[in-house]
Amino acid sequence: MTRHELLKYFISYCLSSIIFVFIVFFYFISPQKVKNKKIKYVFLFDEDDLPKRGVKKVEYKFEHNGKVHFNRCYIVFHKSNYLAFSPVCTHLGCHVNWDSINKEFICPCHSGRFDMTGQVIDGPPREPLKTMPLKIENYKVYLGISL
Numbered sequence: 001m002t003r004h005e006l007l008k009y010f011i012s013y014c015l016s017s018i019i020f021v022f023i024v025f026f027y028f029i030s031p032q033k034v035k036n037k038k039i040k041y042v043f044l045f046d047e048d049d050l051p052k053r054g055v056k057k058v059e060y061k062f063e064h065n066g067k068v069h070f071n072r073c074y075i076v077f078h079k080s081n082y083l084a085f086s087p088v089c090t091h092l093g094c095h096v097n098w099d100s101i102n103k104e105f106i107c108p109c110h111s112g113r114f115d116m117t118g119q120v121i122d123g124p125p126r127e128p129l130k131t132m133p134l135k136i137e138n139y140k141v142y143l144g145i146s147l
């Protein structure tokens with residue numbers, strides 16, 4: 001194989017890889033798809049049941065495409081604000097648990113740890129816990145879920 005042929009193969013390999021990455025990006029994770037995701041608000045509980053401090057684990061159900069789904073989230077009262085987090089660990093998707101003694105979320109799979117604002121403290125996760133929209137209307141608390 002001549003140097004010219006080797007260079008030609010290398011360039012076509014690089015171009016193919018770039019095209020593949022673009023296809024994957026635009027097909028699976030393009031910003032347009034993210035924008036087009038629908039947010040459905042699910043009733044959680046009355047406003048009086050919001051935690052006055054700390055973290056509350058909430059289990060909820062919702063209907064989508066004729067099926068009933070069950071899930072959970074964490075509602076955190078932090079610096080006079082309410083935050084809602086998905087329990088899904090950003091490492092490999094296990095569900096985190098709240099440790100009320102050490103005031104942190106712990107993932108049972110690989111010991112990933114997150115603080116009460118969802119930021120990574122330690123372990124393999126690189127991304128914080130996913131926040132979820134929360135709204136209060138007519139004294140009722142609703143959680144926004146992406147569909």
Ligand code: FES
Nearest residue numbers: 089091092107112
């Ligand atoms: S899945 Fe949570 S740390 Fe690995």
